[in-house]
Amino acid sequence: MGDGYRGPIVLMNGVLNSPLNRYEQVKNVDIQNNTIINSGPISFGEGKDEEKTLAPINTNFSNNLIFNDKPGENILFIDDVSGITFNNNYLDAITPQVINGFDVTKISWKEIGSFPIPTASNKDLLVVTKNSNSFEKDINNSIREVFNAGSFNLDANNLPRALKLRSGPGWTPAIVAPIIKAEETTVEPGLETLRKAIDKASPGSVLNLKTGEYLLEKSIKVSKNITILGDKGGATIITASKNLEKPISYLFRVNEGVSLNISNAVLDGENSNLKYAIVSPDIKEGGLYNLFVDNIIFQNFTNKNGGSVFKAYNGTKADTLSFVNSRFENNYRGLNLSYDKDIMEQYNANNIIIDNTVFKNIEESAINYFRKTLSPEIPGGNLIINNSIFSNVYNDEKGKMIRAEGIGHVLISNSIFEDSYKVITPVSLKGSNNRIVNCLIHNSGFVKTSENAKKENLIYKNPKWEDNALFIPSDKSPLLKANNDIDNIGLKH
Structure with missing residues (x-):
């Protein structure tokens, strides 16, 4: 420049x-x-x-x-x-x-x-x-x-x-990095125990949580790399304390330059009328950050005053937001990365990965990932959705279950869109690097593509559930590879 x-x-x-x-x-x-x-x-x-x-x-x-x-x-x-x-x-x-x-x-x-x-x-x-x-x-x-x-x-x-050459010397020294075992700490359930443990933890620490409630009086600002592991065989619940004199608006903030890994827990927004479960760094803090979520239930984030499970503030950017084996249920919005609407080519995450994850009973969009651009052919942004379910999401005539306007690369595969009866267009894709393949749509309108975006092997049929709460297909379901001849659609049980 x-x-x-x-x-x-x-x-x-x-x-x-x-x-x-x-x-x-x-x-x-x-x-x-x-x-x-x-x-x-x-x-x-x-x-x-x-x-x-x-x-x-x-x-x-x-x-x-x-x-x-x-x-x-x-x-x-x-x-x-x-x-x-x-x-x-x-x-x-x-x-x-x-x-x-x-x-x-x-x-x-x-x-x-x-x-x-x-x-x-x-x-x-x-x-x-x-x-x-x-x-x-x-x-x-x-x-x-x-x-x-x-x-x-x-x-x-x-x-x-x-343009293909890698700069620098033509030799690679054999550098063996020392193996440093992460510091592990067990955190007891209770009031403010989790926030205090994070404040005391060294960068890279692993915090092991037990079955029980972890109550917050203040939001947790994560300023160092931390891994939070809930009780995989139990029920670890992280939520705001009831009847707070000063209600908090979010549970976790991931600061710039930080990676937060969180697994095996329930993040509940019912107390304190929480707006968000997790938010990005503050407005215009431009350093990259990462969020890796595995086996988390996000529920009851129903605040309609701009609320969502995850919010990216304008001027911020994640390198990777990854949600796997997780469930978003009974929330106002899912992931909201749509606030940089006036700045050309600004977008809030390099990569969003959704894998084996459920969005159910979401009042507005499950994902709103936005870039203002002259052309979707210009590289910028990457959305990967695989083996996931969108059930009763943005059930409105103008509702979009997934919004990925202006994003350079989108791939939606082996996923299900169902029970959004009023929706006309659940997904609208533009640009030759946007694809939706091997997906089932039932009572949720029709997928729209334009400007060389691709749709392949879309099935407009009843999924024929054996268990529609756990999303387990019956033997005759078109979701099974044995019945559609391509690949299994829906969750990887």
């Missing part, structure tokens, strides 16, 4: 009768077929002052592609540009500029690794200006059978070696 002399392409002014240690005038230069993505401005005549008075001459700037999803100018004319010829350059930017030789367009992208590549649908990029210096091969050294603007052939399937 450099600017001035540190911009992506900079043509500076020269010095009249320049000595050897100063700057000759830029002349006889051909600049073609570059792709510039999310960089600072390209500058022409940079450095103009009383000494540097000679603008570039006899220079060609053609067939270049500029993309920027951040506001601000992308082209700067510092001095006279009459000595520069501009032809068939293409600009796809938040801040469009009307400049001769720069055509405003909309680029369709696909992704190789983390790098965006223009697709073959970009017909504008075929309008070019060639000369004797135009490149016969693209940046991959592939023949340009059809000449187009930018550094890649359209729909290229490879990256140049420079």
